[in-house]
Structure formats: C-alpha cells, structure tokens
Amino acid sequence: MIPQEIIRRKRDGDELDAAEISSFIAALAAGQLSEGQIGAFAMAVWFKGMSRAEIVALTLAMADSGDRLQWADIDRPIADKHSTGGVGDNVSLMLAPIAAACGLAVPMISGRGLGHTGGTLDKLESIPGYMITPDADLFHKVVKEAGCAIIGQTGTLAPADGRLYAVRDVTATVDSIPLITASILSKKLAAGLETLVLDVKVGNGAFMADRGQAEILAQSLVEVANGAGVKTSALITDMNQPLADSAGNAVEMRNCLDFLVGRKADTRLETVVLAFAAEMLVKSGVAASSDEAERMARQALSSGKAAEVFARMVSMLGGPADLIENPDRYLAKAPVAKPVPAARSGWLGACDARGIGVSVIDLGGGRRHPADRIDHRVGFSELLPLGTRVNAGEPIALVHAADDAAAERAAAAIAAHYRITEDKPELTPVIAGLI
Template sequence: MTSAAFDAVELIRLKRDGGRLPEAGIDWLIDAYTHGSVTDEQMAAMAMAIFFRGLNPDELSRWTNAMIASGERMSFARLSRPTVDKHSTGGVGDKITLPLAPLVAACGAAVPQLSGRGLGHTGGTLDKLEAIPGWRAALSNDEMLAQLEDVGAVICAAGSGLAPADKKLYALRDVTGTVESIPMISASIMSKKIAEGTASLVLDVKTGAGAFMKRREDSQALARTMVEIGKAAGVRTVALITAMDTPLGRTAGNGLEVAESVEILAGGGPSDVRELTLALATEMLACAGIDADPAQVLDSGKAMDTWKAMIRAQGGDPDAPLPVARHTEVIPAAADGYLTRLDAMAVGLAAWRLGAGRAKQGDPVQAAAGVTWHASVGDRVSAGQPLFTLHTDTPERLERAVQAIADAAEISAEPVARGDIVLERIS
C-alpha cells in the first residue's frame, strides 16, 4: 500500500465523529505509525478518539491483526508438547506465574510465558525472577524453543520483534491519558499473545482496589473482549475474573515473592496463592487437552523439579540464597480483633515506595524491597503483634512507605470471611 493511500487527519476526524475506520485504513495507520510516517501527535489524537468512541468488533479485530503484522510471528508447531499460556492483568502480590508455569509444564504442556517488567504498584514477573542470582530474562527464539522442548516452561522477556507497533503505541498511551481504553488494552495484550504463537491462552483478569480495572463490569468487558479476539484468531481462550481488593499471599516485592512461590512449589505457602495457581492450572490443562490433576502433581514435587530445571536453564541458581533487605521496619497491629480489610492498593504503593517498583520504564528496582503482612483477612490479631514488615535497602524510603500503608488494615471486633478469589469464568 502506498504512503498516500490514506490521510491520518481524515482517519482521526472519522473516528472522532463516531465513524467506522476502513479495514485498509487501519492497516495503513498502524504500519505508517510503526515506521514513523504517522507522528506521535497524530496517533495520540487517534488514541483519544478511540478512548471516547471505541472500536467495534470488526475494527478491533483488524486493529489487533495490524499490530501483529507489524512484527514477527513465532511458531511452536515443531514442539512435541501442546502449548498454553497465561496472562494476568496485574495486581499486588500476584506471583502466580512463578509456580504456575512449572506446574503446568510438569503436567505435560509447553508453557511459553513471555513476561514484562513492573510499572507503578504492580510487580513485573521478570523483576521478581531477576532476584535469583544469575538468572537471565533475554533468550533467543532458538533458546526458548529448546527450553520448551526440554524443560516444558520458559519465563522470559518478549523479543523486540513481537508486535513492535504495540510497544510504541503503549508508551504513547502511557503519557497521553489513554491507557484505560478497553479496546486498546485488549489489542495490546492479545496482539503480543497471538504473535507469540501459543495455541491456547488463559486470562486472569483482576478486579478490585488493587487491580487496573477497579469495577467488576469493566473487568468483565475487558475479559469478554479479549476472549473474542483470541477465538477470532484461532486461539483457544478462556478468562477468569479474580478478586484483587486484597493482595495475594503474604508478600509484595521481588525476592520476597520468589521465596513465597518456592513455598507453594514445596507444597506449602499461603492458601489463596495455592488456590488461584490450581484454578488457573486446571483451565490451562483443559485448554491444552491434558488430563492431569495439578494438585497431585504439585504435591508430588514434580513441579519443584521443573522450577529448578527452568531456573538453571536460564543461568540461575535455584538453591542460592535470595537477597535480604538491609533495613526493615515492623508496624504492629493497633488493636485486638479480626483483620477485616487489607487494601491491595495501599500495600502495592508501600512496596513501590520501598523500591520494589519503578516510576517510569527503565528505572532500577531493588531485589529485596517490599512488604510482608503477617495476617490475612479473617485472621485474629492482638494489639502490638507485627502486622506488616517493610523491607528496603534505602532507609530514607521508609517514612513515605509507612504513610502509604497507615490505613491499609482495618481491625474489627467481629470476624469476616474472606471472599472468593475466582469470581467468574468467561469463555
């Protein structure tokens, strides 16, 4: 298609006024933006027009396919195992990928988990794993394929060749107030997952205070949209809506969450992390057509063996001690009673302020920084007992982290039951 086939300003006006973008116009726009002939200013205007006007299903499918076509498309066809992937929309203490990938691999699947880094209050899977001495995130496609065949699981950085249009557009949306567009979130996630080449995909769409989508109806809309995109592309896709008002597990922070994940693989760990890991594993194995009991495999130690093989394959030492923060501060419970609320956003903000997260792409993170909470919702606590421990290598960060977490917990005389983790299944 020639560069003169469409005019960016005309396409912007068309969407601004509620019109439908032509299929060839979408192809041209994404290609021209990827190669620099449509400017950031023009694409920012289009993103804002889409933010307010949306994309219908046909437009969204074409937009997603155009982003896939902007780069390479991987193939796992030569693997002897069926492929299945998981994507989470992110939350506080969400370390599920770490025990989940080796568990599903130990059941017989190939799990190509192309992951990212954290930004703001949500932690990145690669940041967590880089707390392990020697572990490396960057693999070539050949290394990834070899590890998938040999070990069954790989967690690594997505190559720059996958959906480069998305990388460029995401950075633009981040600085123009257009991140929270369901069509563009869906296209961003699904273009990378479809380009990755997996045959099946399970989506963990968070909802609640610590989630990207705070409202249940927004999470449902996002899940339905992504499932439809996946199915239209021939990828078996299922979504679980899961609760993120309360953080997962007992830790938020990179090395802290690795240690907790290893506890899960050893057959222990927090019950909510185990429950969600098994729920997602069950869905992934069903998508992959594998008849296995993930709970039995987890308790047998096979998933731990796969975890260690996966870490070693990427240069890491799974038995090496994890980093420990140089400074800690304990925050005690203020009263006797039952923990009735633990605010995920406040905990995530405190972990970020301690150095576990980053304010902008490229910022360094501390491997040992984060928050441990010593009780879960529904637990009885006594005044003066440790409720939170803050971890950091830079003690000047402690004051602002204490401020962030000051109102995170609520203690009442009457007990409450913790709500369900898995709220809904969408397929």
C-alpha cells in the first residue's frame, strides 16, 4: 500500500475499494502515516465525499483497528443510543437504566463535552468515586449484572478513530459527513452492538443548525450502520432550547435523579427519553409496537425499577450506593445561586441554546482547552421552557456559580439569550422526524 496513491485517487474523486481503505486505516493505527498524510486524506474526503460502500468500509476498518467487545454470555439484546450533542441533553443518563429495566443490555460508551455541548462523562464525574474508565472485566460484569454501564472510550477501542479525529480537529475537516459517520459508528460497532438508535439534533444549539443537513447526516448514519450489520434508526430532535431545565454537570445529574423518581413528568425531556426507549425496545424485538414499548418504559419508571438499575450501576462503578436517596450528600453545590429575572412581561418566545451552552463554559463548567479542569458545581437550573408566560422580575433561570462576580455575568448572559415576546410563540415539536 502506497499511502500517497490512495490520497491521490481520493483527491481526484475516484472510489476507493475496501482493501485500499482497510490498508490505509491499518497503517494509520500502526503509526505508519504522517500527520500530513492523514490530514491530506481527510481533506480529500471533505472535498470529494465518499460513496455508501466507501463509508461502510471506512467504518468497519476503524472498528477493526482495536478490540471488539463480546457479549456471548449475556442473553439480552445488546443495544445503545448515541446523540450528536446538545445543551441540557442528559437523555443517556436516564435512558440506559430504563432500557435495562425493560430487558436490554446497554454497554454505553459516551464522551466528554465537545464545544458548547455537554458531555455525559463530565456529568457522571460529578458523582464521587464513579469510574468512567473501568477495566474490560468490570465493564462486562456491570453490563451483565446491572443491565447497563455508561463509561468512556478506552484506548483499545477503535484507536484509529482517535488519531484521525485529532488530525481532523486541527485541519478544518470535522464537519465531513462521511468522516462523522465513520467516527461515530466505528466505536459503536467495536462495542458489539446488535441495535442502535441515534439522536440527531437540529437547531441553534446543535452542530447541525439546518434541518436538511441533519437529515443527510441521519440518513448516512442509518444506512451505514445497517450496512455494517447493526439494526439502526434515528430520531431528529429539536435543539432550539435546552432539552432539560438544567445545563451543567452536577445540576444535570440532579435533574437525572429527579427524573428517575418521577419528578420530571410531562416535560420535553420525558417525551424524548420515552421515544428513544420505545425505539430501542421495538428495534431489539422486546416490544411489538411503540405503544407497548412506551408502556413498558413508563412502568420501569413508576415501579422504581429503572432507579434501582441506575443505583446498582453507580455502586458497581465505585459511586455511592445511596446517591438517589441522598443526592445532597454527594453532589457538590456551587456557593452562589442567583435568580435571573425576566426583563419584562410576556412570553418566552425564543432562546440562543448555543449561547447557554457557552455560558456554562464561561462559568467553568466546560473546557476551553483539553487539559482544563471542570467545576462540576456550576451551571443553570430551573430554566423555563419556551412558550412560558412570565411577568417582569419573575425568575426564568437560576445561576449556580463559584462567586458573585461570575454569577452576575452569567445572569446577564442568560437574560440576553432569551427573547420575550408579546404573542405566544408557535413551538417546534421536540421530535421532528424518524429515519
């Protein structure tokens, strides 16, 4: 394999065969390619694109670049969900235990925050003792005995993706649909999944602000995953406002615990969680219809079984066994809590969801640089949903900050991120489509 010949062919718009792609990715994983060669390949793909067959080959090659997890001793369907990222999006934290309580095994490999979007792992690290990188044996044991485990990617799982992504990040090639597709799915294939449900977000708080581009990405992900042998579907969901009423790390973990004990019913968040639970159960063959699957998911919540699964997962991965019963004992609180008053009376008509995510980072709840330490205490809670009628001076959110000055800045930012209108707005449905 001559790397520059593969790069040249892709640069010229030729279709690469599976053997060429496999040899290139094998050389990448083995450290035999320069960063210049990797960057040139990524840029050629960015400009010329890839066929479905090429994307499938790229995905499989990256999945095969490291270990593949095996679940032969688990007699449940192996299923997972992946989100393209949003603000106040803590769906995974509740969805995994609900799905497990309904009979699925969920080995969920999650990530940290990326840009303005929050990361599941950062939220979990607000729990004292929780291990996000257990060894393979413990990961397997937790999935088998608790039903689910939410952890981070290990260095042996799709390592080619890690090196390729690092180069893409500094060569302006992150936003390539073939490369996004292969990056997401290679890790999911390596996890040994049988079924996968994808949450492709669209709106001003998502990476895909345009509905058409979100649908193109969702279609690519679904077709490639199914082509690689994993039964997959995607829901396109709205991210023009935070999904939960909290944005941050410990505050979103509290939101998760409240959800699991029934204190977040009839919310946009509940709609999305139950929709994904239903899709996972139907895709896996556990339920015959979406209605039956939703009833199962609601029963898992109301009976307390989903909360029990979550508690067992946390305990087995090193966290406190009584987190759900005593969250204040373990989840740190910021020293300053400041309400954000509505500037005038009217309807919450629109908001800048991305701006809210950036404001979490400004408080210290996210990273400007990869090595930054996160303050898990800070963020926003009690965020009112769009379409709410407010009076001047009424709180529309609560800031959690490390000091008074930071709280003042964040409160001013949040007030600026919301638009109050005289007329009640027409809101976009939280679930915009199924692919």
